[in-house]
Amino acid sequence: MNSTSKCIAVYGAAGHTGQFVVHEVQRRGLPVVAVGRSAARLDETIPAAIPRRIAELDDPVSLEEAFAECAVVINCAGPFLDTAAPVARAALRAGCHYIDVTAEQASAQASFAELDALARAAGRVVIPAAGFYGGLADLLASALASAGHIDEITVAVALDRWWPTVGTRKTGERNKVPRVVVTNARLAPLVLSAEVPNWVFSAPLGHQAMVELPFSEVITLAHHLKVGEIRSLLNRSALDDIRDASTPPPTAADDNGRSAQRFELVMRLVQQDGRRAWAGHLCRDGAHRDRSRPAFAGALVPAQRCTGTGPSGRPD
Structure with missing residues (x-):
């Protein structure tokens, strides 16, 4: 890879995300390359001025060639149980950093377990679960927590509607891996309980009945924070939407193609000293870094990259 390259390859560029x-x-203002499996789909969805490359998941050579001369690969193509490993491995062989937006717990776990050594050897960074599920809660917890053990983290998410994309539907059909939570400071299978508290969000979401439904944030939080208990809650009406086969996909509500769905993410964090911290959703940009020479290499969580702490939690 050209050490001065700032080109970003987006795999799954023709999809919704x-x-x-x-x-x-x-x-x-950064150069981008659209990468996908279908030339026709890329032609339908990507402006003609943007370069595009075709690469199949089962063709490692085509993937590596598609990422040549790029600094970063952003994988937006689910199900990530199928795409993360081949795309990330090809990205590392091409000398690129790798990011994905998986909400799938098993995919994030596999990335940390299987790609860390490869990323370190390549001097590159692998960041799974850098999207809404996974990344946002991870950034919130890292912003709220002080040093030391955290007794409890509860993540509560409410959506006014959940209009599933084609990719979301495919992921739901593919991902049958049992979900996990953190209990007694260890990952453990989710045991459904009738005692799930209702939650009051800000208007217009207001009072919501909740269900326990952990996503990839459990994996990212447990990967770098010492936490006794982690729970993730989703409002029941959003889950009803996703389970209803007649719920339509999102439709554009503005010129940028964004839908009218609204959400709120709230986190409750309790530490040993009894301090309780609450926060709504947070978006924060990390400091600029030279993409060709990262401060840390390996499989990291979003907060480690944005706040400048490496695998051991050292300040950058």
Whole structure:
């Protein structure tokens, strides 16, 4: 890879999330390459001025060639149980950093377990679960927590509607891996309980009945924080939407293609000293870094990259 390259490859560029990522990279003035499995789909969805490359998941050579001369690969193509490993491995062989937006716990776990040594050897960074599920809660917890053991983290998410994309539907069909939570400071299988508290969000979401439904944030939080208990809650009406086969996909409500769905993410964090911290959703940009020479290499969580702490929690 050219050490001065700042090109960003977006894999799954023709998909719902991929199109947004391509647009955002372009808006920030960075060169972008749209990568996908179908030339026809890329032609339908990606502006003609943006370079595109075709690569199949089962063709490692085509993947590596698609990522050549790029600094970062952003994988937006689910199910990530199928795409994360081949795309990430090809990215590392091409000398690129790798990011994905998986909400799938098993995919994030596998990335940490199987890609860390490869990323360290390549001097590159692998960051799974850098999207809404996974990344946002991870950033919130890292912003709220002080040093030391955390007794409890509860993540509560409410959506006014959950209009599933085609990719979301496919992931739901593919991902049958049992979900996990953190209890007694260890990952453990989720045991459904009738005692799930209702939650009061800000208007217009208001009072919501909740269900326990952990996503990849449990994996990212447990990967770098010492936490006794982690629970993730989702409002029941959103789950009803996703389980209803007749719920339509999202439709554009503005010129950028964004839908009218609204959400709120709230975190409750309790530490040993009894301090309780609450926060709504948070978005924070990390400091600029030279993409060719990262401060840390290996499989990291979003907060470690944005706040400048490496695998051992050292300040950058």
